[in-house]
Amino acid sequence: MEGKKTREEVEKSGMIDTWMKKHRMIYTGATKHPFILSIRDGTVDLEAFKTWLGQDYIFVRAFAPFVASVLIKAWKESDDCSDMEVILSGMASLNDEIAWFKSEATMWGVQLSEVVPQKANQDYCRFLESLMSPDVEYTVAITTFWAIEAVYQASFALCLEDGSKTPAALRETCRRWGNDGFGQYCNSLQKIANRRLGKTPDDVLTKAEVTLLRVLEHEVEFWNMSHGAA
DSSP states (O other): OHHHHHHHHHHHHOHHHHHHHHTHHHHHHHHSOHHHHHHHHTOOOHHHHHHHHHHHHHHHHHHHHHHHHHHHHHHHHOSOTHHHHHHHHHHHHHHHHHHHHHHHHHHHTOOGGGOOOOHHHHHHHHHHHHTTSTTSOHHHHHHHHHHHHHHHHHHHHHTTSTTOOOOHHHHHHHHHHHSHHHHHHHHHHHHHHHHHHTTSOHHHHHHHHHHHHHHHHHHHHHHHHHHTOO
């Protein structure tokens, strides 16, 4: 009965909030990384920003088929047809996002065709590909999708706060993921994830939590790569 009571208490606030409190340190490491703080404080090395730009372009191209796989899982497994609409809106924005990366790269003199994915990027993309397997439950996939989007939203929103010294040339980048509209989209994904997590068997719940932690670890390594940290 003790375990059941704990599960019921968790469901009132949502599993995501519970995990965010439980794993606060790694979540903070992913959303308030020194690379992000350097943008917010106006001390960012622009060469580091260019590194991030090129590497993230490669990542987004791998992220798109992952999102497509989440859409397929929603179609097959979701208990709410509106899930597909939320995921589809995210897919639609990726085409614009890829075009944005190309435009920014031109402005910053980054030759995307010459960018070679670094190890942290390769590892993250392989991780995403592993989650595209039909064996991976929709609940695990949608939790992963939320986490990836939420880290960017929280990170770049930090650079738009009052008192931030984000360079003018980087404010558009920060607005792309830090704006309120993207925040509302992330909230929609979180609601889907919480609904699914509240109904899922314990073994799938464990898988989702482990996968969430792996996302946060990969995000930290991606920022490290961009920041030039070991």
